[in-house]
Amino acid sequence: MKSYDALQLIIVFAAVLLSGLYMLGRIVPTWRSNFSKHLQQSRYPHWVNAIGVAIAGAAGCGSGCNSCDSCPSNSAKNKSS
Amino acid sequence: MNMSIPVQRFAERIALVGNPNCGKTALFNLLTGSRQKVANYAGVTVERKEGRCTLPSGRGLQILDLPGAYSLSATSLDEEITRDVCLGRLEGEAKPDLIVCVLDATNLRLHLRFALELRQLGLPMVVALNMMDAAARRGIRIDVAKLEQMLGVPIVETVAVRHGGAAKLLEMLDGPVPSMPPSLASDLDLHVMVRDLLRDAVVVPRRTAAIDDALDRWALHPIWGLVILAVVMFLMFQAVFSWATPLMDGIKIGVEALGGWVSAILPDGLLRSLLVEGVIAGAGSVLVFLPQILFLFLFILALEESGYLPRAAFLLDRLMVGAGLTGRSFIPLLSGFACAIPAIMATRTIQDERDRLATILVTPLITCSARLPVYALLIGAFIPRQTVLGLFNLQGLVLFALYFGGVVSALLVAWVMKLLRKERVEHALLLELPSYRVPHPRDVAIGLWERASIFIRRVGTIILSLTVLLWFLSSFPAPPAGYLQPAINYSFAGHIGHALQYVFAPVGFNWQICIALVPGLAAREVAVSALATVYALSAASDSAAAQLAPIISAQWSLPTALSLLAWYVFAPQCLSTLAVIRRETNSWKMLALAAVYLFALAYVAAFATYQIASHWL
Numbered sequence: 001m002k003s004y005d006a007l008q009l010i011i012v013f014a015a016v017l018l019s020g021l022y023m024l025g026r027i028v029p030t031w032r033s034n035f036s037k038h039l040q041q042s043r044y045p046h047w048v049n050a051i052g053v054a055i056a057g058a059a060g061c062g063s064g065c066n067s068c069d070s071c072p073s074n075s076a077k078n079k080s081s
Numbered sequence: 082m083n084m085s086i087p088v089q090r091f092a093e094r095i096a097l098v099g100n101p102n103c104g105k106t107a108l109f110n111l112l113t114g115s116r117q118k119v120a121n122y123a124g125v126t127v128e129r130k131e132g133r134c135t136l137p138s139g140r141g142l143q144i145l146d147l148p149g150a151y152s153l154s155a156t157s158l159d160e161e162i163t164r165d166v167c168l169g170r171l172e173g174e175a176k177p178d179l180i181v182c183v184l185d186a187t188n189l190r191l192h193l194r195f196a197l198e199l200r201q202l203g204l205p206m207v208v209a210l211n212m213m214d215a216a217a218r219r220g221i222r223i224d225v226a227k228l229e230q231m232l233g234v235p236i237v238e239t240v241a242v243r244h245g246g247a248a249k250l251l252e253m254l255d256g257p258v259p260s261m262p263p264s265l266a267s268d269l270d271l272h273v274m275v276r277d278l279l280r281d282a283v284v285v286p287r288r289t290a291a292i293d294d295a296l297d298r299w300a301l302h303p304i305w306g307l308v309i310l311a312v313v314m315f316l317m318f319q320a321v322f323s324w325a326t327p328l329m330d331g332i333k334i335g336v337e338a339l340g341g342w343v344s345a346i347l348p349d350g351l352l353r354s355l356l357v358e359g360v361i362a363g364a365g366s367v368l369v370f371l372p373q374i375l376f377l378f379l380f381i382l383a384l385e386e387s388g389y390l391p392r393a394a395f396l397l398d399r400l401m402v403g404a405g406l407t408g409r410s411f412i413p414l415l416s417g418f419a420c421a422i423p424a425i426m427a428t429r430t431i432q433d434e435r436d437r438l439a440t441i442l443v444t445p446l447i448t449c450s451a452r453l454p455v456y457a458l459l460i461g462a463f464i465p466r467q468t469v470l471g472l473f474n475l476q477g478l479v480l481f482a483l484y485f486g487g488v489v490s491a492l493l494v495a496w497v498m499k500l501l502r503k504e505r506v507e508h509a510l511l512l513e514l515p516s517y518r519v520p521h522p523r524d525v526a527i528g529l530w531e532r533a534s535i536f537i538r539r540v541g542t543i544i545l546s547l548t549v550l551l552w553f554l555s556s557f558p559a560p561p562a563g564y565l566q567p568a569i570n571y572s573f574a575g576h577i578g579h580a581l582q583y584v585f586a587p588v589g590f591n592w593q594i595c596i597a598l599v600p601g602l603a604a605r606e607v608a609v610s611a612l613a614t615v616y617a618l619s620a621a622s623d624s625a626a627a628q629l630a631p632i633i634s635a636q637w638s639l640p641t642a643l644s645l646l647a648w649y650v651f652a653p654q655c656l657s658t659l660a661v662i663r664r665e666t667n668s669w670k671m672l673a674l675a676a677v678y679l680f681a682l683a684y685v686a687a688f689a690t691y692q693i694a695s696h697w698l
Contacts, residue, residue: 004348004350008351008352011352011355012352012355015355015549019545019547020546022543023543023546023547023550026656027656
């Protein structure tokens with residue numbers, strides 16, 4: 001039963017963490033790219049830089065925009081001069 | 082001997098340009114396989130859309146779908162985007178290699194003028210003569226070869242709504258870019274040239290279709306037109322409640338069965354609580370409303386396709402102007418029944434900046450589909466399912482009243498803004514009335530599928546995430562041993578709910594509603610899932626998880642339910658809407674104004690409703 005208790009704690013913790021990160025992405029859509037840039041600074045060890053690269057790769061389409069219309073890359077192009 | 086061989090150039094980037102409602106987006110969807118929104122009225126596309134298509138030779142082609150414009154002398158924000166892309170003025174956007182000028186073959190009198198203006202740009206150009214099937218049905222005969230010769234650019238016939246209807250266009254795009262059209266005299270009168278083109282190359286038996294004229298005699302009648310509009314809207318809300326019930330019951334049974342099954346196979350503990358009281362009770366309670374949303378959109382999509390909406394805008398112009406808006410505000414406001422975000426973006430078609438601003442500020446008052454689960458839950462719990470006058474569903478009547486209340490409050494707020502405005506210039510409504518069209522079942526089915534996907538995606542992402550977070554906040558910290566009240570009272574969420582109750586007690590909200598309002602700020606329907614989770618965690622048995630409506634009808638008073646309904650008519654419980662107001666107005670001040678006035682209205686309305694209902698009911 002102890003192993004089941006540990007397993008359910010891990011699952012619940014992961015679900016809450018992922019939900020929190022998802023909502024953070026909704027509220028602050030640029031957090032992931034900013035965080036990834038921060039982790040890729042040369043003052044950090046290589047493995048931290050690698051995590052930064054992985055986070056940047058995971059961003060992109062669907063990473064916190066409300067829709068394609070509100071995607072920063074699209075909306076910038078939709079502003080008239 | 083030196084001989085210069087002309088180098089054949091192939092287009093890599095083309096732009097679809099033309100008047101509004103000529104079928105550019107339908108053509109874009111056909112070429113790229115996209116599913117951008119199309120409808121039978123002007124002003125559906127207000128942004129540039131980008132897509133790729135593969136030509137018969139296997140070569141890739143980038144395609145831009147631009148908002149419709151009547152002229153390159155732009156008068157609204159959406160027209161400015163089209164002008165800037167065509168002139169290569171848009172930052173980070175190269176001029177297209179080729180312009181595909183899309184013309185509505187049934188309305189060449191209007192559309193040819195813009196084609197001539199585009200031709201004056203001197204860019205390589207192809208004309209897509211769209212809706213050729215509709216033109217043939219109306220007996221319009223076009224001498225394409227003659228028109229091609231007179232315009233000086235290649236012309237292809239297309240039917241954008243038919244599979245394979247753009248085959249000739251694809252063939253042409255696969256070939257080398259046509260040479261620049263010969264320049265036109267700078268002092269050329271475009272209207273005179275359009276008249277010449279029509280005289281020499283086009284035979285139009287009558288300007289408008291006979292069926293359109295016959296229908297418009299009723300639809301645009303100052304009295305019968307309004308009666309028809311009221312009946313259409315009324316039927317829509319009756320159907321939402323009457324037709325959707327069996328499907329909703331089916332989903333409800335499925336959610337309950339899933340909750341029961343998970344409870345049976347998992348031992349009591351955190352994981353079971355998360356799945357049953359959090360995920361299934363929360364997300365499941367929102368998923369139940371999918372059929373009602375789909376029936377609402379069935380009507381909206383059919384109306385959009387039919388060409389009736391611009392007629393409704395025309396009918397309501399006087400009312401709109403009286404309230405300080407313009408007839409042009411009607412379509413954005415009507416889009417607000419689906420979602421406030423595209424509705425606010427659709428205000429780009431409004432030329433006058435003050436009219437546009439007023440429309441943006443009142444759009445959140447229009448009842449969007451995210452409010453439907455909240456309304457449906459409360460109506461289902463508190464309004465008996467009975468027939469009025471032997472014909473009308475009472476629940477449908479209440480829903481209609483809530484939607485009507487949203488529209489009336491939007492007009493009232495606009496009227497107050499008009500009183501506060503110093504400048505009171507009224508702009509005449511100039512609106513293009515498209516031909517009536519029988520909605521194509523395939524297009525409506527695709528539209529419904531899109532709406533269902535969007536709703537299910539929302540349930541699976543934002544609603545699920547917030548439900549999990551709320552479950553966490555409602556479950557931790559765990560109460561100490563010997564704590565006699567429900568554990569949720571001791572949790573973070575319990576403390577937040579009790580603290581907020583000081584503010585909301587005058588409007589009759591209990592602490593459970595106060596908890597639901599917080600995650601409900603992100604999206605309105607989250608309030609339903611939040612209530613389901615909170616009550617599931619407060620309940621003694623697991624079976625309570627999927628029984629939200631009976632629980633609230635037993636625990637809340639009718640004044641509390643009515644007060645919450647009044648709150649939801651006005652409150653801007655949607656962060657995305659506030660964000661898009663900020664983006665479209667480019668002003669934090671406007672965002673603050675919208676948030677403050679909407680929350681203030683919501684509080685005052687809920688307070689008045691609760692106090693009056695407590696005394697009289």
